[in-house]
Amino acid sequence: MCNATVDFIEEEKPFFPPTVNDKALHQFFKNVSGDMLGIENYVEMQPLMGSEDFSFYQQAIPGHFSFVGMQNKARSPMASPHSPYFEVNEELLPYGASLHASMATRYLLELKASTLNKSNKKDEL
Numbered sequence: 001m002c003n004a005t006v007d008f009i010e011e012e013k014p015f016f017p018p019t020v021n022d023k024a025l026h027q028f029f030k031n032v033s034g035d036m037l038g039i040e041n042y043v044e045m046q047p048l049m050g051s052e053d054f055s056f057y058q059q060a061i062p063g064h065f066s067f068v069g070m071q072n073k074a075r076s077p078m079a080s081p082h083s084p085y086f087e088v089n090e091e092l093l094p095y096g097a098s099l100h101a102s103m104a105t106r107y108l109l110e111l112k113a114s115t116l117n118k119s120n121k122k123d124e125l
Contacts, residue, residue, distance in 0.1 A: 016051035022062035029064050032103045037095065043069065068096040 008015070034042050045067065054065050070089040071078055079085035 016053060017055045017059060019052045019055040019058065019065050021064045021066075022058075025062055025064035028107065029066055029103065032106055033099055036099060036102050068092065068099065 030042060052065060054063065057063055058065075070092050072089050072091075078087070078089075
């Protein structure tokens with residue numbers, strides 16, 4: 001006869017909650033990336049079952065988790081990011097950096113515009 005026990009040590013290492021994108025931020029990302037890269041280059045992914053520690057941030061504030069494609073069709077398919085054979089396609093890093101900078105800039109500009117519309121304060125700049 002065999003016996004077994006499983007201890008998930010939840011007190012020491014809690015389970016990761018699901019990473020679920022905020023719908024408004026998801027639409028914002030889609031708009032910015034479509035404007036910047038062309039909507040034909042935006043690909044909607046199916047949900048994944050992996051865990052991500054980003055989900056802990058999303059428990060505190062709305063968040064959006066996304067991927068920037070790096071596949072070079074002239075080369076062989078990419079290895080998993082967790083593989084020792086994974087290679088970063090450095091030619092695409094400026095696109096990812098520009099996309100993040102554009103999202104931050106547009107978000108702040110839209111937030112500023114909505115804030116100014118709600119108040120009687122004037123922007124001196």
